[in-house]
Each structure stands twice: as structure tokens, then as C-alpha cells.
Amino acid sequence: MNQTDMTARTAEYFRGLQDRICAGLEAIDGNRFHEDVWQRAGGGGGRTRVLVEGGVFEKGGVNFSEVHGEFSAEFAKQIPGEGNGFTATGISLVLHPRNPFVPTVHANFRFLTKGNTCWFGGGADLTPYYPFREDVLAFHKVWQRVCDRHAPLVDYRKMKEECDKYFFLPHRNEPRGVGGIFFDYFQDQPDKVFNFVRDAGDSFLESYVPIVTRRKDTVYADEHRLFQEFRRGRYAEFNLIYDRGTIFGLKTGGRTESILMSLPPRVRWLYDYHPAPGSREAELYDVYLKPRDWANEG
Numbered sequence: 001m002n003q004t005d006m007t008a009r010t011a012e013y014f015r016g017l018q019d020r021i022c023a024g025l026e027a028i029d030g031n032r033f034h035e036d037v038w039q040r041a042g043g044g045g046g047r048t049r050v051l052v053e054g055g056v057f058e059k060g061g062v063n064f065s066e067v068h069g070e071f072s073a074e075f076a077k078q079i080p081g082e083g084n085g086f087t088a089t090g091i092s093l094v095l096h097p098r099n100p101f102v103p104t105v106h107a108n109f110r111f112l113t114k115g116n117t118c119w120f121g122g123g124a125d126l127t128p129y130y131p132f133r134e135d136v137l138a139f140h141k142v143w144q145r146v147c148d149r150h151a152p153l154v155d156y157r158k159m160k161e162e163c164d165k166y167f168f169l170p171h172r173n174e175p176r177g178v179g180g181i182f183f184d185y186f187q188d189q190p191d192k193v194f195n196f197v198r199d200a201g202d203s204f205l206e207s208y209v210p211i212v213t214r215r216k217d218t219v220y221a222d223e224h225r226l227f228q229e230f231r232r233g234r235y236a237e238f239n240l241i242y243d244r245g246t247i248f249g250l251k252t253g254g255r256t257e258s259i260l261m262s263l264p265p266r267v268r269w270l271y272d273y274h275p276a277p278g279s280r281e282a283e284l285y286d287v288y289l290k291p292r293d294w295a296n297e298g
Contacts, residue, residue: 003087003113006190010111010197011066011089015047017109017201018064018091022049024205025062025095028212030055033062038255042069044087048258052265056102056216060095061261067252071114075251080185081114086252088112090122091201092245094262095208100228101218103128103135103177104235105208106262108245109197120193121184123159124204125167126211127177127235129228130280131288135211136178137297142207143181143200144295150196156295159183164291169238175289176238180207184244227281230273232264239263 022033033049040046046065051057066089076084090110097104109122126139140160147156163182168175181200186193239246239262249259275281 003116003118006118006194007066007087007089007111007113010194013194013198013201014064014066014089014091014109018047018049018062020202021091021093021204022062024209025051025057025060028209028216029057033060036257038258040065040067040069040254042067042253044068046255046258048255048261050261056097056099056212058096058098059265060093061258062091062093063258063261064091065089065254065258067254069252071252076114079112079114080119081117083115086112086114088248088252092262093204096232096264097212097216099216099218100129100220100224101132101215102212103131103215104232104264107204109201110245111194111197118187118190119184120186120190120197122197122200123163123166123180123182124200124207125163125177125180125182126208127231128288129231129284130224131178131284132215135214136288136294138210139178139180139207140294142203146196146200146203147181149199150192153189153192154196156181160293160295161291167238169234169242171241172234172237174234174285175291176234178288178294179291226268227275229264229266229268230270231284232267233269236263236267 026032031051031054033051036048038045044067049062051060068087070084071086092108094106104127107124111120144156147154159181163179166182246259
């Protein structure tokens, strides 16, 4: 496989995917994304698209980047492949709805090279505040179907387990949300993996927009917003401490505004908070923040 050709092919696909996802989200929100085109001092650049104070999304971003350059000697030791030179292209998105009954969602898909080594990574995961079983099952079933279409190369159960493992806050001893799929350093049969990545990227709107449509007009009260903002604190903690994309971007001199686009606009930290037993807030912890085989339930 020619790495330069694959980088060009993946970058072209990710640019188009950014366009399609933004168009789908604009249709449901009623507002348009603002675009910033940027150049990276070390090589390459990208397009950051952000929607702020929209009709549905309090803050959301859909980013495309295609960058190249040299890792620091220290960071290069943590990345597979020889030497320090790298290329990376991908799409990353995070959507923070205003309504607490609409879940936050994250997805990203990327292709990287370092020396003679190249790989794909990515996934999608859901972070509800007031979960609905119907929504959680539907989200997981979309990703199960995508993976099954590319079996046995792609193993849904493994990617689901990797997602549960990755989106976990050790210092809180709790998951960030209800998971989805996650994969990284996927090096085998790049052409076939690229087919899977395209299928996954093209399935994002199917996994999320129906949930938004069902919940965006749900009536909510101040206490629902307060709990949403409290749980958003967990989201911020994960992204700032553990998220590989955030670390990669900051370590490689990426555009800070684009990297931190994923952070929610309003967050609160409450001291030693515990939800009331039997409440909808307690249900999140007692039922949904426990890894389960959601795709095969119901």
C-alpha cells in the first residue's frame, strides 16, 4: 500500500464527511456552522466548524484536519513506527445539546502514518444525562450493524469492550457515558479497514439524529440543567486528562481552539454530590453507567 495515496484518499473522504455531517446537523438545528480555515505552523492545516447557541445545540463542533511534521523525540517514543516524521488526517466531532434529555455525542475517525507504519483509529460514543432505554439500544444497534457488515475483520464485541475501557475515568471509577465503539492502531488490511471506516462515518447521522428528533422538544426544568452541567464536568475531566486526541493535538502543536472545541460551554462541579435514591439522576448511575450488551437487549 502506498501511504501517500492512502493519506490523500482518506483526507478526501473526511473532508466530504465533514460537509455531509454538518449539513445533516444544520437541518435539525436550524442554524449554520461557522467555519475557520487554519494552517499549522509545522505543516498542514484544517477546517474547524463550530455551532454556538443554536436551536438544538448549545455548542457543537465538527473538525477536519490534515497535518504532517515531526514528533518531539519524547512523544515519538509513545507512537508506533520508526523515526519522528508523521502524517495525520481525520474528522472529530462533539455535540453538546442544550436540552438535558438530548445526549451529548462524540465521534472521530482518523488515519496516521509514522515511518513505514500506518493505522486507522476512531469510534463513536454516547453520553446521556437522562437516558432513555430506546435511545441507548438504538445507538448501539447502529454500530453493531456497521461492524457486522465488515466481519470477521471487524469485531463488534471487541470494539464495544474497547470503548467501555477507553471512556472510563479511573479517578472517578465510573464511565463517561454508555459507550459505543472504539478502535485504535488498526493496521491489518488497510483498504478493507478504510471501507469499514467509511461505512462507520456514513452511519453517524443514522446513529444520532433520530435520538435528537425524539428528545429535543422535551420539557425540562432548572434542576435538569443543573444535573446536566454537573455531568458535563465529567466530560471535561476526561477530555483534559485522558483523551488521546486532545493529547495528540497539544503535543504536535495543533490549533488550541480546535482541540478544545470539545469542551462544553457551561459546566459545574458540586462537592460530594450524590443523587437522591430512586431518582432519574440515580438511574443514570445505577442502570446506565454500567457496561452492558446494549445492542442485544430489547
